Amino acid sequence: MRTIQIGQNELAVSNIYCVATNYVAHAVEMGAKVAESPIFFMKPTTAIVPPGQPIPLPAWSQSVHHEVEVVVAIGKDGVDVRREDALSYIAGYAIGLDMTARDIQAELKKAGRPWALAKGYRGSAVLSEFIPASLITDPADIDLSLEVNGQVRQQGNTRHLVFGIAEIIVYVSQRFGLQAGDLIYTGTPEGVGQVLHGDSVTAKLGSLITDTRQVV
Numbered sequence: 001m002r003t004i005q006i007g008q009n010e011l012a013v014s015n016i017y018c019v020a021t022n023y024v025a026h027a028v029e030m031g032a033k034v035a036e037s038p039i040f041f042m043k044p045t046t047a048i049v050p051p052g053q054p055i056p057l058p059a060w061s062q063s064v065h066h067e068v069e070v071v072v073a074i075g076k077d078g079v080d081v082r083r084e085d086a087l088s089y090i091a092g093y094a095i096g097l098d099m100t101a102r103d104i105q106a107e108l109k110k111a112g113r114p115w116a117l118a119k120g121y122r123g124s125a126v127l128s129e130f131i132p133a134s135l136i137t138d139p140a141d142i143d144l145s146l147e148v149n150g151q152v153r154q155q156g157n158t159r160h161l162v163f164g165i166a167e168i169i170v171y172v173s174q175r176f177g178l179q180a181g182d183l184i185y186t187g188t189p190e191g192v193g194q195v196l197h198g199d200s201v202t203a204k205l206g207s208l209i210t211d212t213r214q215v216v
C-alpha cells in the first residue's frame with residue numbers, strides 16, 4: 001500500500017487519475033486538440049516515486065519527458081459532487097511529475113493503443129510532499145514550474161487550465177466516483193522535454209513547495 005502524509009494525517013493512495021492536454025499551449029505543442037470534456041488516463045499506485053527518491057529512467061525508452069503538474073489529493077468519498085462543494089473534497093496539494101515515455105507513447109498513439117505503459121510504468125508518478133488544502137486560498141491561481149539543471153523549462157498557472165480543478169473533481173465524481181486517497185494530476189503547461197541520467201530536476205508549487213530530484 002502506498003501512503004501519503006498531509007499534515008498529521010496519513011492517507012492510503014487509492015486511484016491515480018491524470019488529465020491529458022489540459023493547458024492549451026501544451027495541447028498545441030503535442031499537436032493535439034483541446035477536447036470538449038476532460039481526457040483521463042490512469043497510473044497504478046506502483047508508479048509513485050515518493051518525496052526524496054530519485055527519478056528512474058526505464059531502460060526500454062529512449063525519450064522520457066517531464067510534465068510538471070499540480071496534484072490534488074482527495075480527502076473523502078463522493079459521487080455527483082456539486083460544483084460549489086467540489087473544493088471541500090480536496091485534502092491537500094502536491095507538485096508532481098507525470099513522467100512520460102514519449103517514444104513509446106508515440107508508437108502506442110499511432111497504433112491506436114492505450115497509453116498505460118508509456119504513462120504508468122514504475123517510476124512515472126513523481127510526488128512531492130503534500131501541503132494541506134487550507135494553505136491554498138485559490139486553486140485557480142497556483143503557480144507551477146520546472147527547472148532542469150537550473151534552467152526553467154516549464155512555467156504555468158492553474159488559471160490557464162482548460163478544465164479547472166473544481167470542474168475536474170465534479171467530472172471524476174460523476175463518471176468514476178471519488179474515493180478518499182484518490183490523486184488527480186491536473187495537466188501540464190507547455191515546455192515538456194526530455195530528461196537524461198544525472199539531471200537535477202526542481203519542481204515548484206508557488207512558494208509553498210520546492211522539490212529537487214536526481215534522474216538516475
Ligand code: MG
Pocket residue numbers: 018019020021067069098185187188
Ligand atoms: Mg500530463
